[in-house]
Amino acid sequence: MSDILLSNQVSISLFIDFLLFLLLCVALFHTLFILKGWKRGATTSCQYGLEKRSYLVLTIISFVLVCKIILLIFFTYTLNELSNIVPGAMCAAGVVSSNSYGNPTLVLKLIIIMLILLWLALNKQDQKAKNHPFFKQKLYFFIVIFVLIAVELFLEVLFFTNISTLTPVLCCSTIYKTIQNKSPIPFSLSIKELIALFYLTYVFILVFAYAKKRVLLFVLSVFYTYISYYSIVYFFALYIYELPTHKCPFCMLQSDYYYIGYLIFGSLFVATYYCIKTSLFSFSGTNRYKITISYTVFILSSSLPFWLYFLKNGVLL
Amino acid sequence: MLNKKYIKFLFLLLLTYKKKHLSVFVISTVIVAVLTSTLFISSAIQKDIYITLDGQADFTIQRYKAGKVLNTPESWIDEFLDIDGVSQVQGRIYGMHFYEPAETYFMIVGVDLFDQEVSANLKKLINGIDIDKFLARDNMIIGSDVKKFFDEYQYKGSYSFRPPDRSIKKVYIYDTFPKDSNIVSSDMIIMDKDLARKILGVEDGYVTDIVLEVPNPKEREMVRQKLIISHFNARIIQKKDIKRYYKNLFNYKGGVFLTLYIIVLITFLLILYQRYSLISQNDSKEIALLRSMGWRIDSVIYLKVAENFFVAFGAYLSGVIIAYIYVFFLDAPLLKNIFLGYTNLAHDVSFTPNINNTDLGIIFLVFIIPFLVAIIIPAWQKATIEPTEIMR
Amino acid sequence: MIEIKSLNKKFKNYQALKDINLHIDGGEFVILNGISGSGKTTLLSIIGAIMKPTSGAVEVSGENIVSLSDFHASNYRSTMVGFVTQSFHLFDELSVEDNLFVPLVITNLSDDEVATRIEDAMSVANISHKAQQKTKNLSGGEKQRTVIARALVNKPQIILCDEPTANLDLDNSLKFIEIIKRLKEMKKTIVVATHDPLFSKLSCVDRVINIKEGSLE
Numbered sequence: 001m002s003d004i005l006l007s008n009q010v011s012i013s014l015f016i017d018f019l020l021f022l023l024l025c026v027a028l029f030h031t032l033f034i035l036k037g038w039k040r041g042a043t044t045s046c047q048y049g050l051e052k053r054s055y056l057v058l059t060i061i062s063f064v065l066v067c068k069i070i071l072l073i074f075f076t077y078t079l080n081e082l083s084n085i086v087p088g089a090m091c092a093a094g095v096v097s098s099n100s101y102g103n104p105t106l107v108l109k110l111i112i113i114m115l116i117l118l119w120l121a122l123n124k125q126d127q128k129a130k131n132h133p134f135f136k137q138k139l140y141f142f143i144v145i146f147v148l149i150a151v152e153l154f155l156e157v158l159f160f161t162n163i164s165t166l167t168p169v170l171c172c173s174t175i176y177k178t179i180q181n182k183s184p185i186p187f188s189l190s191i192k193e194l195i196a197l198f199y200l201t202y203v204f205i206l207v208f209a210y211a212k213k214r215v216l217l218f219v220l221s222v223f224y225t226y227i228s229y230y231s232i233v234y235f236f237a238l239y240i241y242e243l244p245t246h247k248c249p250f251c252m253l254q255s256d257y258y259y260i261g262y263l264i265f266g267s268l269f270v271a272t273y274y275c276i277k278t279s280l281f282s283f284s285g286t287n288r289y290k291i292t293i294s295y296t297v298f299i300l301s302s303s304l305p306f307w308l309y310f311l312k313n314g315v316l317l
Numbered sequence: 318m319l320n321k322k323y324i325k326f327l328f329l330l331l332l333t334y335k336k337k338h339l340s341v342f343v344i345s346t347v348i349v350a351v352l353t354s355t356l357f358i359s360s361a362i363q364k365d366i367y368i369t370l371d372g373q374a375d376f377t378i379q380r381y382k383a384g385k386v387l388n389t390p391e392s393w394i395d396e397f398l399d400i401d402g403v404s405q406v407q408g409r410i411y412g413m414h415f416y417e418p419a420e421t422y423f424m425i426v427g428v429d430l431f432d433q434e435v436s437a438n439l440k441k442l443i444n445g446i447d448i449d450k451f452l453a454r455d456n457m458i459i460g461s462d463v464k465k466f467f468d469e470y471q472y473k474g475s476y477s478f479r480p481p482d483r484s485i486k487k488v489y490i491y492d493t494f495p496k497d498s499n500i501v502s503s504d505m506i507i508m509d510k511d512l513a514r515k516i517l518g519v520e521d522g523y524v525t526d527i528v529l530e531v532p533n534p535k536e537r538e539m540v541r542q543k544l545i546i547s548h549f550n551a552r553i554i555q556k557k558d559i560k561r562y563y564k565n566l567f568n569y570k571g572g573v574f575l576t577l578y579i580i581v582l583i584t585f586l587l588i589l590y591q592r593y594s595l596i597s598q599n600d601s602k603e604i605a606l607l608r609s610m611g612w613r614i615d616s617v618i619y620l621k622v623a624e625n626f627f628v629a630f631g632a633y634l635s636g637v638i639i640a641y642i643y644v645f646f647l648d649a650p651l652l653k654n655i656f657l658g659y660t661n662l663a664h665d666v667s668f669t670p671n672i673n674n675t676d677l678g679i680i681f682l683v684f685i686i687p688f689l690v691a692i693i694i695p696a697w698q699k700a701t702i703e704p705t706e707i708m709r
Numbered sequence: 710m711i712e713i714k715s716l717n718k719k720f721k722n723y724q725a726l727k728d729i730n731l732h733i734d735g736g737e738f739v740i741l742n743g744i745s746g747s748g749k750t751t752l753l754s755i756i757g758a759i760m761k762p763t764s765g766a767v768e769v770s771g772e773n774i775v776s777l778s779d780f781h782a783s784n785y786r787s788t789m790v791g792f793v794t795q796s797f798h799l800f801d802e803l804s805v806e807d808n809l810f811v812p813l814v815i816t817n818l819s820d821d822e823v824a825t826r827i828e829d830a831m832s833v834a835n836i837s838h839k840a841q842q843k844t845k846n847l848s849g850g851e852k853q854r855t856v857i858a859r860a861l862v863n864k865p866q867i868i869l870c871d872e873p874t875a876n877l878d879l880d881n882s883l884k885f886i887e888i889i890k891r892l893k894e895m896k897k898t899i900v901v902a903t904h905d906p907l908f909s910k911l912s913c914v915d916r917v918i919n920i921k922e923g924s925l926e
Contacts, residue, residue, distance in 0.1 A: 320817075321820070322810070322813065322814045322816075322818075322820075322823065323814055323815075325810075325814075326810065326811065326814045329803065329807060333800075333802045333803060334802065602798060603800070605798075606798045606800075607811070608759070608783070608786075609757070609759055609786060609792055610786065610787065610792075610811060610812040610859075610863075611783050611784065611785075611786040611787020611788070611812060611815065611863070612783065612787075612814075612815055613779065613780060613783040613784075613815070614779055614783075616783075616815055703759070703760075704759035704786075705754055705759055705760050
């Protein structure tokens with residue numbers, strides 16, 4: 001346990017996360033104070049003072065968002081570095097699956113960033129309107145985010161302290177393989193069906209975005225993130241690595257593959273964010289344009305290696 | 318928010334009011350420089366050790382008895398040659414010699430100069446030697462630290478060793494390794510294998526340990542199993558185990574330093590927080606003015622945070638540059654001993670310039686983010702100053 | 710343009726404004742006449758949305774600015790109001806041009822528009838010839854003209870002046886008044902809080918409102 005904690009990257013990751021958490025505790029204190037005293041529509045100096053406090057909460061959340069994004073990239077980098085110390089691990093995939101806290105920590109980090117971005121969008125809507133229609137809602141939303149960040153910190157500590165430098169872990173070809181005829185792909189779809197669904201859902205999302213269908217857009221974009229993950233890992237990744245057994249979402253984040261993973265997962269994340277934001281707040285032309293562009297970047301970056309390989313070689317892996 | 322005008326105004330303020338940030342900038346630069354120097358030294362040593370390790374054999378076999386390492390029988394060499402996958406096997410003679418005047422140890426390494434299969438590292442060090450001249454009498458090649466000590470104690474052209482059989486063996490200094498050849502070679506003495514055997518008292522038929530190469534990585538596990546069952550008292554050390562050991566050692570030393578650094582940093586941040594919380598009259602007027610002109614609270618906060626970010630970033634860049642000069646041009650006096658230690662000789666080494674992105678990223682994270690955390694609340698306190706201040 | 714209804718402001722134990730009711734038309738030039746401590750500065754601060762009243766309403770072009778959040782109040786100050794105060798609050802180490810740049814940083818204007826606005830404001834305030842000079846090196850009158858130029862750079866509808874000639878000599882006071890006349894021609898709504906007798910003699914003044922101990926007479 002102590003070997004891992006003394007690695008520079010891990011101790012710094014935890015230190016910064018802890019520092020941000022302390023800052024968020026300050027924000028929480030102010031949030032509770034504001035919620036106690038806030039009266040909608042009042043124009044007293046006390047109310048004005050509470051409004052000023054809310055700016056501290058806004059500043060802290062914005063700052064934490066920027067740091068969380070940087071730390072997420074640092075986290076994936078740390079996982080890859082740890083694969084040098086963890087026996088059996090060839091890349092981050094092995095380290096993440098070394099105990100049961102790895103995957104939930106990573107997923108929670110992504111969810112938190114998404115929620116903070118949505119919080120900022122809600123805050124913008126609240127500020128733009130004249131009478132702060134979402135003031136209390138955004139503060140309650142912040143409390144939810146705070147709780148999730150506390151959970152994330154807890155999971156991260158558990159994850160790092162439970163990585164063993166003695167017990168070997170599995171590498172990605174074992175983690176992502178089919179186990180006893182039970183396909184890891186959801187709804188027991190075949191690869192062809194998954195990819196057909198992948199492209200079809202993309203088309204439907206664009207249709208719903210332009211047809212201003214809120215609920216359908218929201219649901220479909222979340223669903224699409226889910227099946228995109230499987231499509232990338234179990235199909236498109238093979239053509240990025242040009243190896244039929246190499247199914248790994250982490251290796252494509254490394255310099256060996258020109259960091260294309262960041263473009264793929266980054267554009268998917270951004271597209272999902274715009275979809276959720278649009279379905280919750282506003283179907284403006286700009287938002288729909290952003291959805292179209294980000295999904296198109298995602299589709300191109302993920303499927304281009306496949307199409308190039310297929311057109312060049314005429315066969316599938 | 319982040320438009321051209323904003324950035325222009327930000328730099329205008331920073332350049333016009335430089336004195337305001339000077340003290341913070343200087344202290345920050347020192348802190349970054351110290352941290353960066355440590356990381357640079359650590360990385361440089363690690364890199365050098367890894368290069369050395371890469372030149373090491375895949376397997377090292379030693380003989381154990383009752384938990385102690387003893388000399389290994391030379392007969393084991395032929396047994397190991399019979400194992401499939403093993404390409405080269407060699408017995409090594411080396412050991413520590415106690416240098417009484419300074420109460421320190423040298424590493425004596427015996428080399429068979431005619432052996433084609435001498436390890437890559439040693440090959441580098443002994444390249445270009447006139448073998449006949451070297452073997453004409455008892456000669457040795459010494460590391461730069463050894464030379465320093467010999468000079469200090471007036472051993473100019475030779476040194477008389479005292480082997481265990483109480484005889485005296487005079488060995489002449491043939492040459493010295495250059496200072497920057499390798500950190501690992503600085504306290505080493507290289508001599509002919511038989512001479513080393515005599516000086517270290519290694520009996521005939523024995524060697525200090527045996528090294529062997531297994532070129533095919535897929536066969537290494539199988540070879541390892543065979544080596545383990547070959548002799549009950551054999552201790553098998555694989556190259557990758559050594560690498561992991563060193564990585565953990567560096568993590569340990571680095572971790573201890575980092576912990577101490579973080580304590581210093583926290584103190585600095587508390588001071589920073591206090592300093593920025595003191596709102597001077599000038600500050601009040603400046604903020605009230607901005608607010609009266611229509612600047613929103615969040616615009617003012619972002620301005621203050623951005624101002625401090627650039628001060629911190631400037632300190633980061635300056636600190637890194639100063640550290641680079643300190644470590645790679647001045648050879649890091651004082652600090653290098655934290656990692657190289659005083660266990661052998663005080664080291665007179667120079668570091669190979671090497672920067673990796675991890676180190677730079679770590680310094681950025683561990684300095685700039687805490688710095689900004691310390692100033693966020695003071696920045697908000699300033700931004701919420703009432704614009705009525707300007708009406709006074 | 711400005712409609713003030715039942716405005717009260719209480720500071721701890723002291724009532725600065727008592728039930729003020731006032732109407733000011735767009736383009737009107739109004740003098741608020743009263744001694745120090747009569748409540749002129751407080752009233753101006755509330756009209757300029759840099760202070761909140763204890764009770765009452767201030768409607769500017771139909772919108773009650775008192776109930777605005779800081780976000781919108783800042784926007785109001787940025788687009789609708791220009792302040793001229795008695796102390797010359799400027800960034801001393803910046804030039805005249807750079808001081809005028811400050812209010813425009815938070816706008817969405819292009820570089821060309823910014824340059825044009827700065828030039829226009831400097832020419833109205835007659836300070837163009839000192840554009841590159843640091844404001845700490847300017848005379849009192851020049852500083853005041855820089856303050857006016859800065860107040861104009863956002864093209865506000867309302868100009869609020871609080872004892873603008875208090876720190877000026879007669880010559881500079883007269884120059885200041887010339888500029889105010891020009892603003893009147895530009896159809897700005899001007900409210901000057903002052904007890905300087907120079908203003909009450911002006912022909913372009915539409916109304917003189919006397920304020921005493923927080924109430925209008």
